[in-house]
Amino acid sequence: MSEYVVELRNATKTFPGVVALDEMQLAVKPGEIHGLIGENGAGKSTLIKVLTGVHQPDKGEIYVNGEKKIFRNPNDSAAAGIACVYQELNIESLLSITDNIFINKWIKGKSGLLDYKTMHKKAKEVMASLGQEVEPEKPAGTFGMGVQQMIEIAKAVLIDAKMIIMDEPTSSLGEGEVAQLMKTCRELRDRGIGIVFVSHKLEELFELCDRVTVIRDGKYIETRDIDGWTNDSLISAMVGRTLDNLFPKEFGAKGDAALKVEGLEEGGVLFDVNFEAYNGQILGFAGLVGAGRTETMRAIFGADPIDGGKIYVHGKEVQIKSPRDAIKSGIAFLTEDRKGQGLVLEQSIPNNLILANLQGFTKGLFLDEKLIEEKGWESIKGLQIKTPILDEITGQLSGGNQQKVVIGKWINTDADIYIFDEPTRGIDVGAKIEVYNVMNRLVKRGKCVIMVSSEMPEILGMSDRVIVMRGGRIMADVERDSKHFNQESLMKAAWGGTLDE
């Protein structure tokens, strides 16, 4: 028997113009949680897809319990006991939990009819073993992301997976759901299953993993026991150099109230939200997932109808009934839902970069191709978008690099107020610094930046002022030089506590 449940040796995978994997290796033990980390475009998802039979490597071998395997397709990989919870969940929201779990693996009775009684019972059991007390007859779509993810894990458990891969599983979960997922991972580990856990969040890796492998530019760099890694050593292994300042905060000159929100109301969602945001400053919005921060921004941007309240831009009341109105008023909004917000995946990078500001890229009646090319390279360099060519199809980029294109698109608009909702979610440490530098440049040019973030270090590192929300209400409004400008106070407010003067 091999020491490893799954082993990938010397795998190379090329795409046109890109060596996505270059003699890659990964060795996962049974009963361990194995972290996998690397910059955007380093090859994590490609590595996973080789292990799940989605991609066939140009060369290299896969061993399962020491036995060499060839995966021609995902079924081969599943049959060998490898399961994967992809970041894009494969949940049919209209079907019941039971249907989702047993799809293509139906249990039939003697008569040949589907045996729902048994399937519901099993579905309920397996979900309960994952800490979810649910009625399996209900449509999967009526549950939140945390439960939907557990449905995927339940499928893996039911095929008796020896190894479960999770590609950035926490990126769309709230705090409570992350805690439950971690608990489940530990229980699966204790049952002897090997877990591969991909995340850009170093704290998560330190909390959860037994070993961590770092990859860079398609190459294997190093695997160590978790105790052998520090924040600094992980980062330098990942980016190939040391980064000394993760939050390069710079200060602009505080200007006018670019945006003023008065008595914003949205039935059952937002309650009397009042605040001002100034030119030349970054205003952070902190709070737990579901605190109403995104809802506030959507309401301001005209994406959701409001029931009351006024919005002023530079002291003048504006009527914002749709995102078009908001853009006309000089507001740009980078939403947290990157997919829903108009990246055209089958189009090239430059064509996406100009989408939010077509007028800015026309000369007479025609598109200004030279300017588009120039700006395209500027965005690619400035945001470190990893691409072999300028005209690469956006859908071919890695997940994190697609996000950078979205950021580039909004920066190419000439707005006055920039709202960034979770701008660094899913992007690597080096790219985060690039995004912070983009914000710095905006405030230095006198723009107003609002940053919604669930990452406390980033809120504290980059904001001039922080508003904390809870349950659709503003709980605290804290200046950078206040004694409350620290994690403890802001978390207290986020959980509903009041801060003294």
Ligand SMILES: Nc1ncnc2c1ncn2[C@@H]1O[C@H](COP(=O)(O)OP(=O)(O)OP(=O)(O)O)[C@@H](O)[C@H]1O
């Ligand atoms: N189907 C494809 N066609 C062409 N290039 C691809 C394809 N899939 C991935 N690539 C390229 O391979 C490289 C590795 O991408 P991969 O998705 O594995 O990165 P990743 O480490 O998962 O990054 P992220 O953290 O952004 O998700 C990238 O340069 C990407 O553009």
Ligand SMILES: [Mg+2]
């Ligand atoms: Mg990826």
